[in-house]
Amino acid sequence: MIPLYRVVRAELFKAVRKRRSYVLAGLWWVLLPAVTLIIARVVQVNVGGSFVDETGTTVATLLQELASPYGLARVALTGPAFLSPSYYVIVVALLAAVFIGEEKSLNMWKTTLVAQPSRLAVIWGKIAAMMIVLALLMAGAALFAVLAGAAATTFLPTTFAGAWGELGRLYLQQWAHLTTLTLFASLLIFLVRNVALGIVMTFFLPALVEGIYTVWRATVGFEPINRLNAVFQALELRRTLENLPRWFLTDNLYLPARVPARRLIDLFGAEAADLQDSPLGSLFGSGLTLPHAAWAMTLYALFFGALLTWLFVRRDVD
Protein backbone atom coordinates (compact mmCIF):
# COMPACT_ATOMS: atom_id res chain seq x y z
CA MET A 1 0.00 0.00 0.00
CA ILE A 2 2.86 2.38 0.73
CA PRO A 3 4.21 2.44 -2.87
CA LEU A 4 0.64 3.03 -4.09
CA TYR A 5 0.23 5.93 -1.67
CA ARG A 6 3.55 7.42 -2.82
CA VAL A 7 2.50 7.23 -6.47
CA VAL A 8 -0.85 8.88 -5.72
CA ARG A 9 0.86 11.71 -3.84
CA ALA A 10 3.44 12.23 -6.59
CA GLU A 11 0.80 12.23 -9.34
CA LEU A 12 -1.41 14.70 -7.47
CA PHE A 13 1.66 16.90 -6.99
CA LYS A 14 2.11 16.83 -10.76
CA ALA A 15 -1.58 17.48 -11.51
CA VAL A 16 -1.54 20.59 -9.31
CA ARG A 17 1.31 21.96 -11.42
CA LYS A 18 -0.42 21.26 -14.72
CA ARG A 19 -2.26 24.23 -16.21
CA ARG A 20 -4.71 21.91 -17.95
CA SER A 21 -6.27 20.99 -14.57
CA TYR A 22 -7.25 24.61 -13.98
CA VAL A 23 -8.64 25.10 -17.50
CA LEU A 24 -10.88 22.04 -17.08
CA ALA A 25 -12.00 23.21 -13.65
CA GLY A 26 -12.62 26.73 -14.93
CA LEU A 27 -14.86 25.53 -17.74
CA TRP A 28 -16.86 23.26 -15.46
CA TRP A 29 -16.96 25.30 -12.29
CA VAL A 30 -17.38 28.82 -13.63
CA LEU A 31 -18.39 28.83 -17.29
CA LEU A 32 -21.21 26.28 -17.08
CA PRO A 33 -23.13 27.95 -14.18
CA ALA A 34 -22.41 31.40 -15.61
CA VAL A 35 -23.88 30.49 -19.02
CA THR A 36 -26.87 28.81 -17.38
CA LEU A 37 -27.55 31.87 -15.23
CA ILE A 38 -27.29 34.22 -18.21
CA ILE A 39 -29.83 32.07 -20.11
CA ALA A 40 -32.08 31.99 -17.03
CA ARG A 41 -31.93 35.76 -16.67
CA VAL A 42 -32.69 36.26 -20.36
CA VAL A 43 -35.68 33.90 -20.07
CA GLN A 44 -36.94 35.69 -16.95
CA VAL A 45 -36.65 39.17 -18.45
CA ASN A 46 -38.15 38.29 -21.83
CA VAL A 47 -40.89 35.77 -21.11
CA GLY A 48 -41.51 36.08 -17.36
CA GLY A 49 -45.09 37.24 -16.69
CA SER A 50 -46.07 36.68 -20.34
CA PHE A 51 -48.49 34.23 -21.93
CA VAL A 52 -46.01 31.45 -21.14
CA ASP A 53 -47.05 31.59 -17.50
CA GLU A 54 -50.61 30.85 -18.55
CA THR A 55 -49.70 27.52 -20.16
CA GLY A 56 -48.53 24.33 -18.38
CA THR A 57 -45.08 25.05 -16.98
CA THR A 58 -44.51 28.52 -15.56
CA VAL A 59 -41.28 30.46 -16.05
CA ALA A 60 -40.75 30.39 -12.27
CA THR A 61 -40.88 26.58 -12.28
CA LEU A 62 -38.45 26.44 -15.19
CA LEU A 63 -36.04 28.79 -13.42
CA GLN A 64 -36.29 26.77 -10.22
CA GLU A 65 -35.44 23.60 -12.17
CA LEU A 66 -32.52 25.14 -14.04
CA ALA A 67 -31.09 28.07 -12.11
CA SER A 68 -31.75 27.40 -8.42
CA PRO A 69 -28.84 26.08 -6.31
CA TYR A 70 -30.28 22.59 -6.76
CA GLY A 71 -30.99 23.16 -10.46
CA LEU A 72 -27.49 24.42 -11.19
CA ALA A 73 -25.92 21.55 -9.24
CA ARG A 74 -28.01 19.22 -11.38
CA VAL A 75 -26.95 21.01 -14.55
CA ALA A 76 -23.30 20.59 -13.45
CA LEU A 77 -23.92 16.84 -13.27
CA THR A 78 -26.14 16.44 -16.33
CA GLY A 79 -24.75 19.02 -18.76
CA PRO A 80 -21.36 17.36 -19.28
CA ALA A 81 -23.12 14.13 -20.33
CA PHE A 82 -25.06 15.75 -23.18
CA LEU A 83 -22.23 17.19 -25.23
CA SER A 84 -20.64 15.34 -28.12
CA PRO A 85 -18.05 14.25 -27.28
CA SER A 86 -19.24 14.63 -23.73
CA TYR A 87 -17.40 16.91 -21.35
CA TYR A 88 -16.83 13.88 -19.11
CA VAL A 89 -14.97 12.03 -21.84
CA ILE A 90 -12.99 15.16 -22.70
CA VAL A 91 -11.93 15.59 -19.06
CA VAL A 92 -11.06 11.91 -18.61
CA ALA A 93 -9.15 11.68 -21.90
CA LEU A 94 -7.13 14.81 -21.11
CA LEU A 95 -6.33 13.52 -17.63
CA ALA A 96 -5.26 10.16 -19.06
CA ALA A 97 -3.09 12.08 -21.53
CA VAL A 98 -1.37 13.83 -18.61
CA PHE A 99 -1.00 10.81 -16.36
CA ILE A 100 -0.32 8.07 -18.92
CA GLY A 101 0.35 9.59 -22.35
CA GLU A 102 2.76 12.25 -21.19
CA GLU A 103 5.03 9.62 -19.65
CA LYS A 104 5.55 8.25 -23.14
CA SER A 105 5.72 11.55 -25.06
CA LEU A 106 8.15 13.08 -22.54
CA ASN A 107 10.08 9.81 -22.22
CA MET A 108 9.35 9.75 -18.49
CA TRP A 109 8.50 6.08 -17.98
CA LYS A 110 12.17 5.23 -17.41
CA THR A 111 12.33 7.86 -14.65
CA THR A 112 9.05 6.92 -13.03
CA LEU A 113 9.71 3.19 -13.05
CA VAL A 114 13.21 3.56 -11.65
CA ALA A 115 12.02 5.84 -8.83
CA GLN A 116 9.16 3.43 -8.13
CA PRO A 117 9.91 -0.04 -9.52
CA SER A 118 6.56 -1.53 -8.45
CA ARG A 119 4.67 -1.39 -11.73
CA LEU A 120 1.38 -2.38 -10.11
CA ALA A 121 1.71 0.53 -7.69
CA VAL A 122 2.56 2.90 -10.54
CA ILE A 123 -0.38 2.08 -12.80
CA TRP A 124 -2.99 1.81 -10.05
CA GLY A 125 -1.58 4.83 -8.27
CA LYS A 126 -2.04 6.80 -11.47
CA ILE A 127 -5.61 5.55 -11.87
CA ALA A 128 -6.36 6.41 -8.23
CA ALA A 129 -4.87 9.89 -8.67
CA MET A 130 -7.02 10.45 -11.78
CA MET A 131 -10.12 9.40 -9.83
CA ILE A 132 -9.22 11.82 -7.04
CA VAL A 133 -8.79 14.66 -9.54
CA LEU A 134 -12.14 13.73 -11.12
CA ALA A 135 -13.78 13.69 -7.67
CA LEU A 136 -12.35 17.13 -6.95
CA LEU A 137 -13.52 18.46 -10.32
CA MET A 138 -17.05 17.08 -9.81
CA ALA A 139 -17.24 18.27 -6.20
CA GLY A 140 -15.95 21.67 -7.27
CA ALA A 141 -18.51 21.84 -10.06
CA ALA A 142 -21.30 21.04 -7.59
CA LEU A 143 -20.02 23.53 -5.02
CA PHE A 144 -19.61 26.37 -7.53
CA ALA A 145 -23.04 25.58 -8.97
CA VAL A 146 -24.61 25.83 -5.50
CA LEU A 147 -22.77 29.09 -4.82
CA ALA A 148 -23.84 30.53 -8.19
CA GLY A 149 -27.40 29.35 -7.56
CA ALA A 150 -27.34 30.90 -4.10
CA ALA A 151 -26.19 34.20 -5.58
CA ALA A 152 -28.91 33.93 -8.22
CA THR A 153 -31.64 33.69 -5.57
CA THR A 154 -31.11 37.45 -5.11
CA PHE A 155 -32.31 38.27 -8.63
CA LEU A 156 -34.25 35.16 -9.71
CA PRO A 157 -37.41 33.69 -8.14
CA THR A 158 -35.59 30.53 -6.98
CA THR A 159 -35.11 28.69 -3.67
CA PHE A 160 -32.86 26.00 -2.21
CA ALA A 161 -35.54 23.32 -2.51
CA GLY A 162 -34.64 20.07 -4.29
CA ALA A 163 -33.99 16.35 -3.88
CA TRP A 164 -30.45 16.89 -2.64
CA GLY A 165 -29.91 13.36 -1.30
CA GLU A 166 -30.80 11.74 -4.60
CA LEU A 167 -28.64 14.22 -6.51
CA GLY A 168 -25.70 13.46 -4.23
CA ARG A 169 -26.11 9.74 -4.87
CA LEU A 170 -26.20 10.36 -8.63
CA TYR A 171 -22.98 12.40 -8.39
CA LEU A 172 -21.34 9.52 -6.53
CA GLN A 173 -22.54 6.91 -8.99
CA GLN A 174 -21.52 8.99 -12.01
CA TRP A 175 -18.07 9.40 -10.46
CA ALA A 176 -17.86 5.64 -9.93
CA HIS A 177 -18.89 5.07 -13.56
CA LEU A 178 -16.05 7.33 -14.67
CA THR A 179 -13.63 4.71 -13.29
CA THR A 180 -14.51 2.61 -16.32
CA LEU A 181 -13.95 5.52 -18.66
CA THR A 182 -10.64 6.31 -16.95
CA LEU A 183 -9.45 2.73 -17.38
CA PHE A 184 -10.64 2.72 -20.98
CA ALA A 185 -8.87 5.98 -21.86
CA SER A 186 -5.67 4.94 -20.05
CA LEU A 187 -5.70 1.59 -21.82
CA LEU A 188 -6.12 3.12 -25.27
CA ILE A 189 -3.50 5.82 -24.75
CA PHE A 190 -1.04 3.28 -23.35
CA LEU A 191 -1.82 0.75 -26.04
CA VAL A 192 -1.43 2.98 -29.09
CA ARG A 193 1.62 4.81 -27.60
CA ASN A 194 0.36 8.05 -29.12
CA VAL A 195 -1.45 10.66 -27.05
CA ALA A 196 -3.40 12.34 -29.87
CA LEU A 197 -4.54 9.05 -31.39
CA GLY A 198 -5.43 7.70 -27.95
CA ILE A 199 -7.57 10.75 -27.18
CA VAL A 200 -9.38 10.56 -30.52
CA MET A 201 -10.01 6.84 -30.02
CA THR A 202 -11.34 7.47 -26.50
CA PHE A 203 -13.72 10.08 -27.91
CA PHE A 204 -15.07 8.10 -30.80
CA LEU A 205 -14.30 4.37 -30.58
CA PRO A 206 -17.28 3.35 -28.39
CA ALA A 207 -19.66 5.49 -30.44
CA LEU A 208 -18.21 4.04 -33.65
CA VAL A 209 -18.64 0.43 -32.52
CA GLU A 210 -22.14 1.10 -31.25
CA GLY A 211 -22.96 3.00 -34.44
CA ILE A 212 -21.80 0.11 -36.62
CA TYR A 213 -24.03 -2.21 -34.65
CA THR A 214 -26.97 0.14 -35.06
CA VAL A 215 -26.44 0.45 -38.82
CA TRP A 216 -26.08 -3.30 -39.16
CA ARG A 217 -29.24 -3.86 -37.18
CA ALA A 218 -31.14 -1.31 -39.23
CA THR A 219 -29.99 -2.68 -42.59
CA VAL A 220 -29.56 -6.42 -42.13
CA GLY A 221 -31.48 -6.85 -38.92
CA PHE A 222 -32.04 -10.26 -37.51
CA GLU A 223 -34.05 -11.71 -40.32
CA PRO A 224 -33.03 -15.26 -41.23
CA ILE A 225 -31.70 -14.16 -44.61
CA ASN A 226 -28.31 -15.72 -44.34
CA ARG A 227 -26.61 -18.66 -42.74
CA LEU A 228 -25.03 -16.57 -40.02
CA ASN A 229 -28.39 -15.33 -38.76
CA ALA A 230 -29.78 -18.83 -39.05
CA VAL A 231 -27.00 -20.05 -36.78
CA PHE A 232 -27.73 -17.26 -34.35
CA GLN A 233 -31.37 -18.22 -34.28
CA ALA A 234 -30.60 -21.87 -33.84
CA LEU A 235 -28.40 -21.06 -30.89
CA GLU A 236 -31.04 -18.70 -29.50
CA LEU A 237 -28.56 -15.86 -29.61
CA ARG A 238 -30.96 -13.56 -31.35
CA ARG A 239 -32.41 -12.26 -28.11
CA THR A 240 -28.92 -11.59 -26.78
CA LEU A 241 -27.98 -9.67 -29.89
CA GLU A 242 -31.18 -7.67 -29.79
CA ASN A 243 -30.48 -6.81 -26.18
CA LEU A 244 -26.93 -5.73 -26.91
CA PRO A 245 -27.70 -2.00 -26.71
CA ARG A 246 -28.59 -2.49 -23.05
CA TRP A 247 -24.88 -3.20 -22.53
CA PHE A 248 -23.49 -0.37 -24.66
CA LEU A 249 -20.69 1.49 -22.91
CA THR A 250 -21.90 5.02 -23.51
CA ASP A 251 -25.56 4.54 -22.55
CA ASN A 252 -24.64 2.92 -19.26
CA LEU A 253 -21.69 5.22 -18.61
CA TYR A 254 -23.68 8.45 -18.56
CA LEU A 255 -26.88 7.08 -17.06
CA PRO A 256 -26.52 8.64 -13.57
CA ALA A 257 -25.94 12.05 -15.17
CA ARG A 258 -28.77 11.64 -17.68
CA VAL A 259 -31.44 10.40 -15.29
CA PRO A 260 -32.24 13.90 -13.97
CA ALA A 261 -32.88 15.06 -17.54
CA ARG A 262 -35.92 12.80 -17.66
CA ARG A 263 -37.57 15.05 -15.09
CA LEU A 264 -37.00 18.05 -17.34
CA ILE A 265 -38.63 16.19 -20.23
CA ASP A 266 -41.65 15.48 -18.07
CA LEU A 267 -41.69 19.15 -17.13
CA PHE A 268 -42.12 20.16 -20.74
CA GLY A 269 -45.12 17.91 -21.17
CA ALA A 270 -43.52 14.82 -22.72
CA GLU A 271 -43.36 11.52 -20.88
CA ALA A 272 -39.83 10.17 -20.57
CA ALA A 273 -41.25 6.68 -20.81
CA ASP A 274 -42.61 7.54 -24.28
CA LEU A 275 -39.08 8.09 -25.52
CA GLN A 276 -38.10 4.49 -25.07
CA ASP A 277 -38.67 3.54 -28.68
CA SER A 278 -37.70 6.88 -30.17
CA PRO A 279 -34.26 7.76 -31.51
CA LEU A 280 -33.77 9.91 -28.42
CA GLY A 281 -34.42 6.97 -26.11
CA SER A 282 -30.79 5.99 -25.68
CA LEU A 283 -29.81 9.59 -25.05
CA PHE A 284 -31.90 9.61 -21.89
CA GLY A 285 -31.10 6.04 -20.91
CA SER A 286 -34.65 4.85 -21.49
CA GLY A 287 -35.08 1.21 -20.61
CA LEU A 288 -31.97 1.19 -18.44
CA THR A 289 -31.86 1.22 -14.66
CA LEU A 290 -29.13 2.51 -12.40
CA PRO A 291 -28.36 -0.92 -10.86
CA HIS A 292 -28.10 -2.42 -14.35
CA ALA A 293 -25.75 0.40 -15.43
CA ALA A 294 -23.64 -0.17 -12.32
CA TRP A 295 -23.29 -3.85 -13.24
CA ALA A 296 -22.39 -3.06 -16.82
CA MET A 297 -19.78 -0.53 -15.75
CA THR A 298 -18.27 -2.97 -13.25
CA LEU A 299 -17.87 -5.62 -15.94
CA TYR A 300 -16.29 -3.15 -18.36
CA ALA A 301 -13.99 -1.84 -15.60
CA LEU A 302 -12.81 -5.33 -14.71
CA PHE A 303 -12.06 -6.08 -18.34
CA PHE A 304 -10.26 -2.80 -19.07
CA GLY A 305 -8.43 -2.89 -15.72
CA ALA A 306 -7.18 -6.44 -16.18
CA LEU A 307 -6.00 -5.73 -19.74
CA LEU A 308 -4.26 -2.49 -18.74
CA THR A 309 -2.50 -4.16 -15.79
CA TRP A 310 -1.36 -7.10 -17.89
CA LEU A 311 0.00 -4.85 -20.63
CA PHE A 312 1.65 -2.43 -18.25
CA VAL A 313 3.45 -5.05 -16.20
CA ARG A 314 4.78 -6.85 -19.28
CA ARG A 315 5.71 -4.07 -21.65
CA ASP A 316 9.34 -3.03 -22.08
CA VAL A 317 10.08 0.64 -21.52
CA ASP A 318 11.55 2.23 -24.65
Added chain:
Amino acid sequence: MSVIAAHGLVKRYGSAVAVDRLDLEVERGEIVGFLGPNGAGKTTTLRMLAGLIRPSAGHAEILGARVPGRGLRRVGTMIEEPSFYPYMSGRDNLRYAATLHGDVPPGRIDEVLAFVRLENAAAKRVGQYSQGMRQRLGLARALLHEPDVLLLDEPTNGLDPVGIAEIRENLRTVARQGVTVLISSHILAEIEKLVARVVAIERGQLRFDGPLHELTARLDEHTVTMRLAATDPDALRSALAEREIAVETEAADPAHAKVRIAQAEVPELLRGLLTSGVELLEARRVGEDLEDAYLRLLREDGRPS
Protein backbone atom coordinates in the same frame (compact mmCIF):
# COMPACT_ATOMS: atom_id res chain seq x y z
CA MET B 1 28.65 -10.60 -3.06
CA SER B 2 28.55 -8.69 -6.33
CA VAL B 3 26.60 -5.47 -6.25
CA ILE B 4 25.74 -5.72 -9.94
CA ALA B 5 25.55 -9.12 -11.62
CA ALA B 6 24.37 -10.28 -15.02
CA HIS B 7 24.07 -14.00 -15.62
CA GLY B 8 23.74 -15.04 -19.24
CA LEU B 9 21.66 -11.99 -20.14
CA VAL B 10 20.03 -12.22 -23.55
CA LYS B 11 17.74 -9.73 -25.24
CA ARG B 12 16.19 -10.51 -28.58
CA TYR B 13 14.05 -8.24 -30.72
CA GLY B 14 12.49 -10.60 -33.21
CA SER B 15 15.39 -12.32 -34.93
CA ALA B 16 17.91 -9.64 -33.92
CA VAL B 17 19.99 -10.33 -30.82
CA ALA B 18 20.83 -7.10 -28.97
CA VAL B 19 22.56 -8.74 -26.01
CA ASP B 20 23.97 -12.23 -26.26
CA ARG B 21 24.69 -14.30 -23.11
CA LEU B 22 26.35 -11.47 -21.24
CA ASP B 23 27.98 -12.23 -17.89
CA LEU B 24 29.11 -9.38 -15.71
CA GLU B 25 29.94 -8.82 -12.06
CA VAL B 26 30.74 -5.54 -10.36
CA GLU B 27 31.92 -5.38 -6.75
CA ARG B 28 30.98 -2.77 -4.16
CA GLY B 29 32.66 0.61 -4.65
CA GLU B 30 33.99 -0.15 -8.14
CA ILE B 31 33.69 2.30 -11.02
CA VAL B 32 33.45 0.32 -14.20
CA GLY B 33 33.53 1.74 -17.71
CA PHE B 34 31.11 0.07 -20.08
CA LEU B 35 32.35 0.39 -23.66
CA GLY B 36 30.96 -0.55 -27.00
CA PRO B 37 30.24 0.99 -30.40
CA ASN B 38 26.77 2.22 -31.28
CA GLY B 39 24.33 -0.68 -31.28
CA ALA B 40 26.64 -2.89 -29.24
CA GLY B 41 23.96 -3.43 -26.62
CA LYS B 42 25.18 -1.10 -23.84
CA THR B 43 21.92 0.74 -23.32
CA THR B 44 19.89 -2.46 -23.63
CA THR B 45 22.06 -4.04 -20.93
CA LEU B 46 21.69 -1.03 -18.65
CA ARG B 47 17.93 -1.04 -19.18
CA MET B 48 17.77 -4.71 -18.23
CA LEU B 49 19.85 -4.03 -15.11
CA ALA B 50 17.45 -1.18 -14.21
CA GLY B 51 14.42 -3.42 -14.67
CA LEU B 52 13.02 -1.36 -17.53
CA ILE B 53 13.05 -4.20 -20.04
CA ARG B 54 12.74 -7.93 -19.50
CA PRO B 55 15.59 -10.20 -20.61
CA SER B 56 14.71 -12.86 -23.17
CA ALA B 57 16.91 -15.24 -21.17
CA GLY B 58 19.22 -15.07 -18.17
CA HIS B 59 18.76 -12.71 -15.28
CA ALA B 60 20.29 -9.74 -13.52
CA GLU B 61 20.84 -9.11 -9.81
CA ILE B 62 21.28 -5.87 -7.97
CA LEU B 63 22.57 -6.04 -4.39
CA GLY B 64 21.88 -9.75 -4.40
CA ALA B 65 18.20 -9.39 -5.35
CA ARG B 66 16.85 -10.45 -8.71
CA VAL B 67 15.78 -7.70 -11.10
CA PRO B 68 13.05 -6.51 -11.00
CA GLY B 69 12.91 -6.50 -7.23
CA ARG B 70 13.70 -4.69 -4.02
CA GLY B 71 17.35 -4.07 -5.05
CA LEU B 72 16.20 -1.48 -7.58
CA ARG B 73 15.18 0.86 -4.78
CA ARG B 74 18.89 1.39 -4.09
CA VAL B 75 19.73 2.17 -7.72
CA GLY B 76 20.10 5.60 -9.29
CA THR B 77 20.02 5.78 -13.07
CA MET B 78 20.61 8.17 -15.88
CA ILE B 79 19.86 6.26 -19.02
CA GLU B 80 20.32 8.10 -22.31
CA GLU B 81 19.26 11.74 -22.23
CA PRO B 82 17.58 12.53 -18.91
CA SER B 83 13.93 13.50 -19.27
CA PHE B 84 11.83 15.80 -17.11
CA TYR B 85 8.44 17.47 -16.96
CA PRO B 86 9.28 20.71 -18.78
CA TYR B 87 6.45 22.67 -17.15
CA MET B 88 7.85 22.02 -13.67
CA SER B 89 10.90 23.67 -12.12
CA GLY B 90 14.07 21.71 -11.48
CA ARG B 91 13.25 21.59 -7.79
CA ASP B 92 9.68 20.38 -8.45
CA ASN B 93 10.96 17.63 -10.74
CA LEU B 94 13.20 16.45 -7.92
CA ARG B 95 10.32 16.76 -5.45
CA TYR B 96 8.16 14.60 -7.73
CA ALA B 97 10.87 11.92 -7.92
CA ALA B 98 11.44 12.13 -4.15
CA THR B 99 7.72 11.67 -3.45
CA LEU B 100 7.57 8.75 -5.84
CA HIS B 101 10.57 7.06 -4.26
CA GLY B 102 9.60 7.86 -0.70
CA ASP B 103 12.89 7.30 1.11
CA VAL B 104 14.40 10.71 0.55
CA PRO B 105 15.44 12.53 3.71
CA PRO B 106 14.30 16.14 4.23
CA GLY B 107 16.79 18.67 2.91
CA ARG B 108 18.25 16.15 0.46
CA ILE B 109 16.85 18.04 -2.56
CA ASP B 110 18.82 21.16 -1.59
CA GLU B 111 21.90 19.02 -1.01
CA VAL B 112 21.88 17.42 -4.45
CA LEU B 113 21.05 20.72 -6.14
CA ALA B 114 24.07 22.27 -4.46
CA PHE B 115 26.19 19.22 -5.34
CA VAL B 116 25.52 19.67 -9.07
CA ARG B 117 25.65 23.47 -8.74
CA LEU B 118 22.08 24.08 -9.79
CA GLU B 119 20.81 25.77 -6.64
CA ASN B 120 20.46 29.13 -8.41
CA ALA B 121 18.46 27.64 -11.29
CA ALA B 122 16.29 25.36 -9.14
CA ALA B 123 13.20 27.57 -9.46
CA LYS B 124 13.43 27.83 -13.26
CA ARG B 125 11.26 25.63 -15.44
CA VAL B 126 13.21 22.70 -16.84
CA GLY B 127 11.96 23.67 -20.32
CA GLN B 128 14.32 26.65 -20.08
CA TYR B 129 17.36 24.57 -19.03
CA SER B 130 20.39 24.11 -21.27
CA GLN B 131 21.58 20.62 -22.20
CA GLY B 132 24.31 20.80 -19.58
CA MET B 133 21.87 21.84 -16.85
CA ARG B 134 19.57 18.97 -17.77
CA GLN B 135 22.45 16.51 -17.54
CA ARG B 136 23.40 17.86 -14.13
CA LEU B 137 19.79 17.76 -12.95
CA GLY B 138 19.62 14.16 -14.18
CA LEU B 139 22.62 13.31 -12.04
CA ALA B 140 21.03 15.11 -9.08
CA ARG B 141 17.90 13.02 -9.51
CA ALA B 142 19.92 9.81 -9.74
CA LEU B 143 21.63 10.71 -6.45
CA LEU B 144 18.48 11.91 -4.68
CA HIS B 145 17.85 8.80 -2.59
CA GLU B 146 21.53 8.23 -1.81
CA PRO B 147 21.77 5.11 -3.96
CA ASP B 148 24.29 2.30 -3.49
CA VAL B 149 24.47 1.73 -7.24
CA LEU B 150 24.61 4.17 -10.15
CA LEU B 151 23.85 3.07 -13.71
CA LEU B 152 24.89 5.86 -16.06
CA ASP B 153 24.47 5.81 -19.80
CA GLU B 154 26.44 8.50 -21.62
CA PRO B 155 26.18 10.99 -18.73
CA THR B 156 28.41 13.52 -20.48
CA ASN B 157 26.61 13.41 -23.82
CA GLY B 158 26.26 16.83 -25.37
CA LEU B 159 28.28 18.60 -22.69
CA ASP B 160 31.04 21.11 -23.27
CA PRO B 161 34.50 20.39 -21.79
CA VAL B 162 33.71 22.36 -18.63
CA GLY B 163 30.46 20.45 -18.13
CA ILE B 164 32.26 17.14 -18.73
CA ALA B 165 34.89 18.01 -16.14
CA GLU B 166 32.18 18.97 -13.64
CA ILE B 167 30.30 15.71 -14.09
CA ARG B 168 33.56 13.77 -13.83
CA GLU B 169 34.40 15.50 -10.58
CA ASN B 170 30.88 14.80 -9.26
CA LEU B 171 31.24 11.11 -10.10
CA ARG B 172 34.64 10.89 -8.42
CA THR B 173 33.15 12.38 -5.26
CA VAL B 174 30.26 9.91 -5.38
CA ALA B 175 32.62 6.97 -5.91
CA ARG B 176 34.73 8.04 -2.92
CA GLN B 177 31.57 7.66 -0.84
CA GLY B 178 31.45 3.97 -1.76
CA VAL B 179 28.80 4.07 -4.49
CA THR B 180 29.22 1.41 -7.17
CA VAL B 181 29.13 2.96 -10.64
CA LEU B 182 28.66 1.35 -14.03
CA ILE B 183 29.14 4.03 -16.64
CA SER B 184 28.94 3.83 -20.40
CA SER B 185 30.34 6.52 -22.61
CA HIS B 186 31.44 7.17 -26.15
CA ILE B 187 33.99 9.66 -24.91
CA LEU B 188 36.70 7.15 -24.13
CA ALA B 189 39.09 9.80 -22.88
CA GLU B 190 36.58 10.50 -20.13
CA ILE B 191 36.25 6.86 -19.17
CA GLU B 192 40.03 6.64 -19.03
CA LYS B 193 40.18 9.46 -16.51
CA LEU B 194 37.49 7.97 -14.33
CA VAL B 195 37.65 4.20 -14.21
CA ALA B 196 40.13 1.51 -13.31
CA ARG B 197 38.21 -1.33 -14.94
CA VAL B 198 36.51 -1.57 -18.31
CA VAL B 199 34.00 -3.93 -19.79
CA ALA B 200 33.80 -3.89 -23.59
CA ILE B 201 30.96 -5.43 -25.54
CA GLU B 202 30.33 -5.71 -29.22
CA ARG B 203 27.27 -7.08 -31.01
CA GLY B 204 25.90 -7.89 -27.58
CA GLN B 205 28.82 -10.12 -26.62
CA LEU B 206 31.50 -9.55 -24.03
CA ARG B 207 34.84 -8.72 -25.67
CA PHE B 208 36.92 -7.66 -22.69
CA ASP B 209 36.49 -7.42 -18.94
CA GLY B 210 39.40 -6.38 -16.79
CA PRO B 211 41.60 -3.57 -15.53
CA LEU B 212 42.15 -0.69 -17.91
CA HIS B 213 45.95 -1.12 -17.88
CA GLU B 214 45.53 -4.78 -18.81
CA LEU B 215 43.58 -3.84 -21.93
CA THR B 216 46.28 -1.47 -23.15
CA ALA B 217 49.15 -3.74 -21.99
CA ARG B 218 47.66 -6.76 -23.71
CA LEU B 219 47.66 -4.95 -26.99
CA ASP B 220 51.11 -3.49 -26.39
CA GLU B 221 52.55 -7.00 -26.17
CA HIS B 222 52.31 -7.38 -29.93
CA THR B 223 52.78 -3.93 -31.34
CA VAL B 224 54.05 -0.62 -30.12
CA THR B 225 53.47 2.97 -31.12
CA MET B 226 56.59 5.01 -31.87
CA ARG B 227 56.75 8.78 -32.13
CA LEU B 228 59.47 9.89 -34.52
CA ALA B 229 60.89 13.27 -35.49
CA ALA B 230 63.71 14.07 -37.90
CA THR B 231 65.56 17.13 -39.15
CA ASP B 232 63.93 16.51 -42.52
CA PRO B 233 60.34 15.29 -41.98
CA ASP B 234 59.86 14.54 -45.70
CA ALA B 235 62.94 12.27 -45.78
CA LEU B 236 61.60 10.49 -42.70
CA ARG B 237 58.23 9.92 -44.38
CA SER B 238 59.86 8.65 -47.59
CA ALA B 239 62.03 6.22 -45.63
CA LEU B 240 59.00 4.91 -43.77
CA ALA B 241 57.01 4.63 -47.01
CA GLU B 242 59.82 2.58 -48.59
CA ARG B 243 59.42 0.13 -45.73
CA GLU B 244 55.63 0.15 -46.25
CA ILE B 245 54.98 1.48 -42.75
CA ALA B 246 51.79 3.54 -42.35
CA VAL B 247 52.33 6.94 -40.80
CA GLU B 248 49.90 8.87 -38.65
CA THR B 249 50.56 12.58 -38.69
CA GLU B 250 49.18 14.79 -35.97
CA ALA B 251 47.56 17.85 -37.50
CA ALA B 252 48.82 20.00 -34.65
CA ASP B 253 52.38 18.74 -35.03
CA PRO B 254 53.18 17.79 -38.65
CA ALA B 255 56.93 17.47 -37.91
CA HIS B 256 56.26 14.31 -35.93
CA ALA B 257 55.23 10.94 -37.31
CA LYS B 258 53.50 8.23 -35.35
CA VAL B 259 53.99 4.63 -36.48
CA ARG B 260 52.70 1.37 -35.13
CA ILE B 261 54.95 -1.64 -35.64
CA ALA B 262 55.73 -4.99 -34.11
CA GLN B 263 57.85 -4.67 -31.00
CA ALA B 264 60.57 -6.93 -32.42
CA GLU B 265 60.99 -4.73 -35.49
CA VAL B 266 61.81 -1.53 -33.60
CA PRO B 267 65.65 -1.91 -33.51
CA GLU B 268 65.75 -2.81 -37.18
CA LEU B 269 63.60 0.17 -38.12
CA LEU B 270 65.79 2.59 -36.22
CA ARG B 271 68.97 1.13 -37.76
CA GLY B 272 67.40 1.28 -41.21
CA LEU B 273 66.40 4.92 -40.83
CA LEU B 274 69.91 5.87 -39.80
CA THR B 275 71.47 3.99 -42.72
CA SER B 276 69.03 5.76 -45.06
CA GLY B 277 70.53 9.05 -43.93
CA VAL B 278 67.57 10.19 -41.86
CA GLU B 279 68.79 12.33 -38.96
CA LEU B 280 66.49 11.42 -36.10
CA LEU B 281 65.74 14.07 -33.51
CA GLU B 282 63.35 11.96 -31.50
CA ALA B 283 62.33 8.30 -31.36
CA ARG B 284 60.26 7.25 -28.38
CA ARG B 285 57.67 4.71 -27.56
CA VAL B 286 54.35 6.23 -26.58
CA GLY B 287 51.70 4.55 -24.44
CA GLU B 288 48.43 3.79 -26.12
CA ASP B 289 45.44 5.60 -24.83
CA LEU B 290 42.15 3.82 -24.26
CA GLU B 291 40.73 4.91 -27.56
CA ASP B 292 43.63 3.42 -29.53
CA ALA B 293 43.47 0.22 -27.55
CA TYR B 294 39.72 -0.03 -27.89
CA LEU B 295 39.71 0.56 -31.63
CA ARG B 296 42.40 -2.07 -32.07
CA LEU B 297 40.41 -4.48 -29.98
CA LEU B 298 37.59 -4.03 -32.42
CA ARG B 299 39.93 -4.38 -35.42
CA GLU B 300 41.18 -7.68 -34.04
CA ASP B 301 37.63 -8.80 -34.46
CA GLY B 302 37.61 -7.80 -38.09
CA ARG B 303 35.75 -4.53 -37.70
CA PRO B 304 36.95 -1.61 -39.80
CA SER B 305 38.61 1.09 -37.70
